[in-house]
Amino acid sequence: MASIHKALVVFFAVAAALLRGGHAHGEDHAASVHDVTEYGAAPSNRDNRDAFLAAWRAACGSTAGNSTLVFPKGTFAVGAVQFEGPCANGDAPAVVIYGVLQPPCAGGGGCHLSDDAWITFSGLNNLLVTGNGTLDGQGHRSGKSKSKTTTLVFEDVTNSTLRGLAFVNSRGFHVNLRRCTRVVAEGLGIHAPAASRNTDGVHVGHSRHVRILDSVIGTGDDCVSVGPGSVDVVVSGVTCGPGHGLSVGSLGKDEGEQDVRGLVIRNCTVKGTTNGVRIKTWPGSPRSRASNITFEDIAMANVTNPIIIDQRYCPHNRCSDADKVTPPQAATRTNVPSRIA
Numbered sequence: 409m410a411s412i413h414k415a416l417v418v419f420f421a422v423a424a425a426l427l428r429g430g431h432a433h434g435e436d437h438a439a440s441v442h443d444v445t446e447y448g449a450a451p452s453n454r455d456n457r458d459a460f461l462a463a464w465r466a467a468c469g470s471t472a473g474n475s476t477l478v479f480p481k482g483t484f485a486v487g488a489v490q491f492e493g494p495c496a497n498g499d500a501p502a503v504v505i506y507g508v509l510q511p512p513c514a515g516g517g518g519c520h521l522s523d524d525a526w527i528t529f530s531g532l533n534n535l536l537v538t539g540n541g542t543l544d545g546q547g548h549r550s551g552k553s554k555s556k557t558t559t560l561v562f563e564d565v566t567n568s569t570l571r572g573l574a575f576v577n578s579r580g581f582h583v584n585l586r587r588c589t590r591v592v593a594e595g596l597g598i599h600a601p602a603a604s605r606n607t608d609g610v611h612v613g614h615s616r617h618v619r620i621l622d623s624v625i626g627t628g629d630d631c632v633s634v635g636p637g638s639v640d641v642v643v644s645g646v647t648c649g650p651g652h653g654l655s656v657g658s659l660g661k662d663e664g665e666q667d668v669r670g671l672v673i674r675n676c677t678v679k680g681t682t683n684g685v686r687i688k689t690w691p692g693s694p695r696s697r698a699s700n701i702t703f704e705d706i707a708m709a710n711v712t713n714p715i716i717i718d719q720r721y722c723p724h725n726r727c728s729d730a731d732k733v734t735p736p737q738a739a740t741r742t743n744v745p746s747r748i749a
């Protein structure tokens with residue numbers, strides 16, 4: 409796994425260098441590279457939020473086109489921050505992260521983040537977030553605050569790519585794609601301790617035409633989880649473990665949830681996890697439908713439940729109606745993996 413990760417990092421270092429080269433050769437493109445340190449950001453334990461937002465406003469507000477927001481090498485602290493669109497010319501800048509971003513943990517107390525998101529990109533089209541940098545949630549230092557903060561959220565983002573970054577020790581989900589259309593997440597390395605709760609690798613919800621490709625994910629929860637309202641999602645070339653495997657759900661927690669339709673999970677490897685491929689619904693859940701789901705060409709080793717459809721999903725046994733079973737409409741067609749090793 410280490411060698412795959414290293415190979416990916418090298419690959420994306422080259423890709424990022426090419427991206428920068430492309431800008432350098434264009435006419436007057438140097439002017440549209442916005443390095444956060446030019447806006448007052450500095451590698452330190454001080455919250456760099458205001459400087460990051462100033463650099464974002466410049467990059468997103470640029471009408472020159474093809475602008476790039478750069479986070480250089482160094483470890484930068486930042487509290488919860490939201491990079492919002494729309495941008496001046498309709499397309500988001502490219503965001504290249506070479507450094508390490510961390511919540512401002514030094515000086516006590518500052519480590520608390522809300523239960524929602526740490527870094528959010530919202531309302532954007534044609535966004536590229538890439539680089540060989542790391543988003544480090546410092547989950548192991550969140551102490552008594554116990555917030556389940558998602559490290560990176562894409563919300564209302566279209567035609568976009570998340571590529572090559574490393575994610576470590578999130579406090580909650582590492583990546584959450586919500587209300588997105590046509591988003592590719594690829595070449596990610598995601599790592600958190602096996603004992604860390606709710607640290608899903610990539611979660612997809614209320615999103616269409618999503619591709620999660622060629623990534624290595626080991627956490628304390630689901631490797632990839634596909635929630636309500638997901639349509640046309642492909643997961644391929646993903647290596648999972650440790651954690652809870654590749655999951656659809658959990659579904660049926662709330663009334664009126666949107667269906668899950670058209671999910672393909674193929675060419676993945678799952679090692680040292682509690683589950684392989686799973687569909688999970690809460691007991692006695694209101695009706696919703698999960699259909700046209702294909703699991704294909706999944707290699708598994710040291711997996712407790714390789715294939716599991718759990719209609720009484722009830723983590724930590726907090727359900728009052730745990731005996732009720734969701735009617736079988738919950739899963740209408742499940743193709744069994746063709747290869748299980």
Ligand SMILES: *[C@@H]1O[C@H](CO)[C@@H](O)[C@H](O)[C@H]1NC(C)=O
Nearest residue numbers: 417421424425481506540541
């Ligand atoms: C990321 O890439 C830059 C140059 O593109 C390189 O200087 C740096 O060492 C790389 N960082 C890591 C963590 O590989």
Ligand SMILES: *[C@@H]1O[C@H](CO)[C@@H](O)[C@H](O)[C@H]1NC(C)=O
Nearest residue numbers: 430434437471472473474497
């Ligand atoms: C942005 O870059 C692309 C590809 O390099 C180029 O085709 C396009 O014309 C550029 N757009 C602007 C506004 O410079």
Ligand SMILES: *[C@@H]1O[C@H](CO)[C@@H](O)[C@H](O)[C@H]1NC(C)=O
Nearest residue numbers: 498532533534566567589590
């Ligand atoms: C996103 O891409 C699709 C297909 O290429 C295109 O039809 C659509 O207009 C794009 N959306 C935006 C907001 O540019």
Ligand SMILES: *[C@@H]1O[C@H](CO)[C@@H](O)[C@H](O)[C@H]1NC(C)=O
Nearest residue numbers: 622644645646647675676677
């Ligand atoms: C399967 O996934 C691996 C990464 O685990 C990738 O290198 C390979 O190209 C993929 N093969 C196909 C046929 O997609």
Ligand SMILES: *[C@@H]1O[C@H](CO)[C@@H](O)[C@H](O)[C@H]1NC(C)=O
Nearest residue numbers: 639640641669670671672700
């Ligand atoms: C099933 O899902 C796949 C992948 O999204 C899609 O290409 C296909 O058209 C769907 N089939 C039906 C019958 O909906």
Ligand SMILES: *[C@@H]1O[C@H](CO)[C@@H](O)[C@H](O)[C@H]1NC(C)=O
Nearest residue numbers: 602650651679680681682710
């Ligand atoms: C199997 O996976 C568990 C984690 O689920 C791990 O602790 C154990 O070392 C693994 N065993 C082998 C033989 O790989």
